[in-house]
Amino acid sequence: MSLPSNIDETVELLTRGNYAADRSLATVIFLALKMGRPLLLEGEAGVGKTEIAKVLADALGRRLIRLQCYEGLDTGAAVYEWNYQAQMIEIRLAEAEGVEDRAGLGKDIFSERFLIRRPILQALAPAVEGPPVLLIDELDRTDEPFEAYLLEVLSDFQVSVPEIGTIKAEHPPIVIVTSNRTREIHDALKRRCLYHWVDYPDAARELAILKLKAPRASENLSRDIVAFVQKLRSLDLYKNPGIAETIDWAEALTALDAVSLDRQLVNDTLGALLKYQDDIARVAGSEAARILEEIRLAARAAA
Amino acid sequence: MASGRRAENLVHFARILRRAGLHVGPRQVLDAVEAVETAGIGRREDFYWTLRATLIKRHEEHEIFDQAFHVFWRNPKLIDKMMSLMLPQTEVPSVESEEEKSRRLAEALFGETALHREEEGEIETDRSETFSGEEVLREKDFEKMSLAELAEAKTAIARLRLRMDEVRTRRTRPAANGPLIDMRATLRATLRSGGVIPLKRRSPRRRTPPLVVLCDISGSMSAYARIFLHFLHALTNDRDRVHVFLFGTRLTHVTRELKHRDVDEALARVAARVEDWDGGTRIGETLRRFNVDWARRVLGQGATVLLLTDGLDRDAGEGVAPEIARLHRSARRLIWLNPLLRYARFEPKALGVKALLPHVDEFRPVHNIASLAALADALSDAHIERKPERRAA
Numbered sequence: 001m002s003l004p005s006n007i008d009e010t011v012e013l014l015t016r017g018n019y020a021a022d023r024s025l026a027t028v029i030f031l032a033l034k035m036g037r038p039l040l041l042e043g044e045a046g047v048g049k050t051e052i053a054k055v056l057a058d059a060l061g062r063r064l065i066r067l068q069c070y071e072g073l074d075t076g077a078a079v080y081e082w083n084y085q086a087q088m089i090e091i092r093l094a095e096a097e098g099v100e101d102r103a104g105l106g107k108d109i110f111s112e113r114f115l116i117r118r119p120i121l122q123a124l125a126p127a128v129e130g131p132p133v134l135l136i137d138e139l140d141r142t143d144e145p146f147e148a149y150l151l152e153v154l155s156d157f158q159v160s161v162p163e164i165g166t167i168k169a170e171h172p173p174i175v176i177v178t179s180n181r182t183r184e185i186h187d188a189l190k191r192r193c194l195y196h197w198v199d200y201p202d203a204a205r206e207l208a209i210l211k212l213k214a215p216r217a218s219e220n221l222s223r224d225i226v227a228f229v230q231k232l233r234s235l236d237l238y239k240n241p242g243i244a245e246t247i248d249w250a251e252a253l254t255a256l257d258a259v260s261l262d263r264q265l266v267n268d269t270l271g272a273l274l275k276y277q278d279d280i281a282r283v284a285g286s287e288a289a290r291i292l293e294e295i296r297l298a299a300r301a302a303a
Numbered sequence: 304m305a306s307g308r309r310a311e312n313l314v315h316f317a318r319i320l321r322r323a324g325l326h327v328g329p330r331q332v333l334d335a336v337e338a339v340e341t342a343g344i345g346r347r348e349d350f351y352w353t354l355r356a357t358l359i360k361r362h363e364e365h366e367i368f369d370q371a372f373h374v375f376w377r378n379p380k381l382i383d384k385m386m387s388l389m390l391p392q393t394e395v396p397s398v399e400s401e402e403e404k405s406r407r408l409a410e411a412l413f414g415e416t417a418l419h420r421e422e423e424g425e426i427e428t429d430r431s432e433t434f435s436g437e438e439v440l441r442e443k444d445f446e447k448m449s450l451a452e453l454a455e456a457k458t459a460i461a462r463l464r465l466r467m468d469e470v471r472t473r474r475t476r477p478a479a480n481g482p483l484i485d486m487r488a489t490l491r492a493t494l495r496s497g498g499v500i501p502l503k504r505r506s507p508r509r510r511t512p513p514l515v516v517l518c519d520i521s522g523s524m525s526a527y528a529r530i531f532l533h534f535l536h537a538l539t540n541d542r543d544r545v546h547v548f549l550f551g552t553r554l555t556h557v558t559r560e561l562k563h564r565d566v567d568e569a570l571a572r573v574a575a576r577v578e579d580w581d582g583g584t585r586i587g588e589t590l591r592r593f594n595v596d597w598a599r600r601v602l603g604q605g606a607t608v609l610l611l612t613d614g615l616d617r618d619a620g621e622g623v624a625p626e627i628a629r630l631h632r633s634a635r636r637l638i639w640l641n642p643l644l645r646y647a648r649f650e651p652k653a654l655g656v657k658a659l660l661p662h663v664d665e666f667r668p669v670h671n672i673a674s675l676a677a678l679a680d681a682l683s684d685a686h687i688e689r690k691p692e693r694r695a696a
Contacts, residue, residue: 027352034341072473084486106494182603190360197362
């Protein structure tokens, strides 16, 4: 699958991949693909940042290589590691055979044969179907030292292994970096990327997403769900429900054979939507009833 | 349009953004030129998103960008004329209100004449919108601090070195008797020695967790807040990962202003940012703003929170309890500094105080330099870790 040659084709590509993208997102993805630059996606948890990379890999027929970040992530887990057990055995065997050439042995056990490739190194390797999509997920979870290391990788697409030398990608991978913004990513890294803030979708787009992702929910129910969630997001909660929560909720309600929202149903299933006890306590009961009432009025006015 | 002319316009546009205080480097401009070539300029919408993806790197910047985009690309000629009026850029704060953003842009586009007009209008609108007429909307004058007082505070505070308690990180460093085995170093040593395997070890690194300071600057606190700001300035410049917020009737993030090396300059910048000096306090409301807008961004990695307030609340403690409870659950350690503790017979009677008290890990006086020094010691005491660190299995 070749890369899209303009923005319209990018929109099509994402639509084929079952992702309801708006034009702004399609524009930055097109630019990232065309200019060969990493794309930094920032936004609240659950707005579909990770999904973008998955869909992109799928639609382009490329391999998806995912690097989940966490505090203390080091090169051993992200880039490469030596296979120590195999190296130890090799040394013992060499000693048993009475090999005297220590320098030669050193060279031998630090060769590619004993190298374990972690996600970043895998992403630099050539692939028949074309360069893979490298997803560096939740970069804000890791610490500054790893971010600094990424600078080299993302600007030159090369990695240096002291024992072997520099490994450079012939064709750079498509890099998607995501951040939930639990802390600010360093400017130096941001400058190397194209930047896009992924926002909560508006009602029309959220409905489109729901149709794609939770097709078993009835039209009526989907409308209710989207209207309810959109109202919730204006309530100034500690944690607004993301698209992922909307989909979960739709699935939960479908599993309960619901055809439309009512007060009891909302109270019983609110846990699929809100994840903070403070938020649940605030919404459950009278607040939920008030929102439901508003939705009914708006629906009647629109009809 | 010839591409040369287009590039020229882009450079011009970038210059305006820069004057409006955005961080637009030469690299971004080159990117923008390349991106526009790549995407074409068929649709205005595409053109907008193309420039936005390349020229801005922070979510907060997009509002200024929007305004500049719509003014500039509607009629660049008009801006050309106005450019000649431009004055050198003034200092700009990082996060600001709507009016400030517009003012910055107007300043960048039209020079200082527009600025004055805007400012007059702004004060009026602000008065009508703020929480109450009692909130004193004026800049706090730091020159009012007596020279002797300032000198004394400065020298004493400069001597305070804060050694914070440390938490274990998941990074390691080589250590002769560490608990972890460094396979890579071990293997290298084995190659050299042959025979026995000389085990090399590593141990976890430790580092100080982030420090978040919430400082009350209302009327009843002003004498202490002034001195405490000096202390916070020393703190902010001494170590990384310090976040400082000031609150009265609203919450203001002033870390960037305090980062300035020169203490007078830093405090002047803070004074310029803050609008609610010496007004009332709305503890519940401002804590809520912190919990909703900032907690997830600054309370990671086991942060310690310093809350400086006398607990006297304009809203009579309304809404304080749930918010302080939430803050307590999100922070590793919550220390309340209360200047009223200097009275030996201080009793927690005010509603705000009663609401805060059950949710703090430590309750300390802070009314003179001695108590500041005691605080510095307390923060460095590694033995009072309230919540045990989570360790990977």
